[in-house]
Amino acid sequence: MPRHVDHDGRRSRIVKVTMGLLATGGLRAVTIREVARQLGGSVTLVTHYYPTRSAILDDLASQLIEIWRQEVADIDAGTDEPIERLRQYLAWALPTRAEALRREQARIRLLAERESEPSATATFQAFDATMRWDLRRHLEGLVDDESLEFVVDLLRVAVTGVTVLAVEHEGRWTPKKQLQFADQLLVTVGIMEPDSPSP
Incomplete structure (x- = not known):
């Protein structure tokens, strides 16, 4: 009897090893x-x-985006309250967990070397498009249509900046500090009240 091979599992392991090496x-x-x-x-x-x-790198992008979509769907299922859903999404998007930090370390290293790997540009375009789509979806109804794209840009830049700082200065940009920053940003753009509780 032929041996059953889990091809999807094998591809997933190859991509996971690749991410660790990156x-x-x-x-x-x-x-x-x-x-x-x-x-x-x-x-x-x-x-x-x-x-x-x-x-491998092309599939890394596809698999990560698929994993992200499932994780975000799970987060969104946890609450019907729009501001809390946005906060939970930002907490997920920031490298507040060990796996997220490792994923971002790989992404930043790939970004730094993307000139030597043509497929990296498409990977980053896919990541950016997915992140912006998610941000837009989580912001709908919380900001007016006129401000939506500006707030998407602002949150995208903030998440990227905090991510880079967390990778560069892991001990200084703790998960708690990252979440406090995200909450303060939401206060600054008028989505949350100043006295809202922190996670």
Whole structure:
């Protein structure tokens, strides 16, 4: 009887190893040989699914966006209150959890080296489009239509800035400080009252 192979699970493991290599060593660390070594198999274990490093990176973007969509759907299901849903989304978007920090370390390293990897540009465009769509959706009804795009830009820049600071200064930009910053930003743009509770 032929052995059943979980192809989706194998692809997912390859992408997860790739993300770990990116987070710790950047693009130079990501080779098909090293991914295979980390998985404990031969190069063909990887090339069966991904013939090139670019193919792995393309799928990394697709898989992360799919994971993000599911995680955001789970967050949104937790409350019907729009401001709380926005706060929970921002808490998710910031690197307040170990897995999110590792994901952002990988993303920032890829960003720094994107000139040497043509597929990286498409990856970042997909990430940005997904983040902006989510922000727009979470802001609808909380800001007027005229201000919506400005507030989307403001929150996008703020999340990116805090993320970079959290990666650069992990001990200084603690999860608590990141969440306090996000709440203060929502107060500043008039979405929350100054005396609203912090998470």
